[in-house]
Amino acid sequence: MTIAAPLPPLTLRHATLDDLVDVLRAQHARKIDVIVPAERLRAVGTHLELAGTEPLVSEDGVTATAGRYLPTAHCDQDIATKLGIPAPYLRRTREEHPRLYEANINGWLQADPHRRFLFRALAGNGRTGIGRALLSNSYKVIDNLDVLMAALAGIKDSGVAVQIDGADLTERRMFLRVACEQIQAYAPDLVTGYRSPFSGADAAAHPVVFAGFLLANSETGDGAFTITPRLTLQVCRNGMTINRDVMREIHLGGRMDDGIVRWSADTLAKTMALVTARARDAVRTFLDVGYVRAKIAELSREARVEVAEPDKTIAFVATKLSFTKDQQQLILQHFIKGGAITAGGVMHAVTSAAQVLGDAEKAFELESRGVEAMHLAAAL
Structure with missing residues (x-):
């Protein structure tokens, strides 16, 4: 059989859920x-x-x-x-x-x-x-489309209303950002002196943080299926991922014989049931106002630390986290626009810079280091 339809794209950036589903299908x-x-x-x-x-x-x-x-x-x-x-x-x-x-x-x-x-x-x-x-040949195939459908089923089963805050697809991974605006908390200490680098809006006037998480999967061998808690600032949609609380499912299985890979319906059903259960667990754990408040309290302790020498601080953070020169310059620009001369300001600069990168893999890597960047800046 020759497939006449055009080849589907391999990548998407800032896509809708519908766009992602269409490409995956x-x-x-x-x-x-x-x-x-x-x-x-x-x-x-x-x-x-x-x-x-x-x-x-x-x-x-x-x-x-x-x-x-x-x-x-x-x-x-x-x-x-x-x-x-x-x-x-x-x-x-x-x-x-x-x-x-x-x-x-x-x-x-x-x-x-x-x-x-x-x-x-x-x-x-x-x-x-x-x-x-x-x-x-011992890799356990967990496809993006199956994972996405199972995770969405788990979210629906939870009964909690969520918003899809964007989706990305690369040659390596799929990302889905989930936010829950009905689960929110105030975080004035987290945004002291900060304004959106996109709109100039004063975060102190809207110090709201939404609950949420980031769903990621690789069907090409580049990492496990994961659900990572992610807090979102209302004022600029910056995402703060809490990496230490990640839920993970490694893609390892038994060795397979030569030929076409065919998973039985029973095997696929069991795997997808696990993904659905993980999504329900994520909703129950991460989309909780108590969890959000606890994480805001943890982050706020270091966010208030003042940065004496912004140029040197960002250069130090960039070196420690292996950011490129271009990324370092972009972060510095966002730090200046953000106006918060604090360790929290460094974190916000990293996460807002991630939003404007065209490469979804680089954006993911940058955003995932935002909290770590704040820790480094606060320790100087």
């Missing part, structure tokens, strides 16, 4: 998962080629799995990791010397021809598809 329709030995996998130029793999038979028809796939940047990273090739070198060979890219991959695949991998891909409009990940 389009990707799901093209999903190919194959356990393949190294002897049936080879590089041809800058593509990976599967040979002799069985077709995928579904209610939509028959889809060939044998053929060529263009690896994403994330898939290239997987290839480098699995074969012991330095990733920067492999990227360079792809860009500058495709024959070296081909020779390096094939040389290491041939060194252990019976080694098995889980290859995750999307069928293309013909014989060329997209290679998304090269994983261990």
Whole structure:
């Protein structure tokens, strides 16, 4: 079967829930998962080629799995990791010397021809598809669409009204920001002297924090399914993630035999029941005014600490947290606009800067370090 519809996008930024669901459904329709030995996998130029793999038979028809796939940047990273090739070198060979890219991959695949991998891909409009990940054959597949539907079911079961504060999709992960504006608390000490860098609104006039959490999942081997509590400032929608309270489900399972990966209905139902239960647990734990007030109290103790030398403080924080020079400059700009010369102001600068980054992965990494940035600034 040849799929005629256009290939779905691999990334989204600041998307609606409907947009996210539409893209995930389009990707799901093209999903190919194959356990393949190294002897049936080879590089041809800058593509990976599967040979002799069985077709995928579904209610939509028959889809060939044998053929060529263009690896994403994330898939290239997987290839480098699995074969012991330095990733920067492999990227360079792809860009500058495709024959070296081909020779390096094939040389290491041939060194252990019976080694098995889980290859995750999307069928293309013909014989060329997209290679998304090269994983261990013990990787437990937990797909984004299934996780999203199960988590939304858990939230609905809880009976608590929530708002979707935005969604992102990358080659590596899916993110869904959930806020609950009916669960809120005042946090005047957390926003002393702070104003929104986007609107200029004085946070002291609206010192409200909403409960919520961040749901994340990787179906390409880049981390567990997680639900992390996330507090949102009303005045600017800055998100403060409380990483130490994260709920996590690691993607590990038993080794799988060669061929198309087919999870039984019972296995899938049990996995999704666990995700639904985790979502209900998150609602019960994180969407609670007592929890929100306790976290505000913890954060406020350091947020009030004054920053004597903002330039040096932000440079120190950026170095400790491995921010890039561009990120450091952006954070400093947001710190100045925010007007709070405090450790809390540093945190708000980091989290507001994250909102304007076009790369969702970098935005996630930046926002997730906001509280840690405040701790570092307060300790100086």
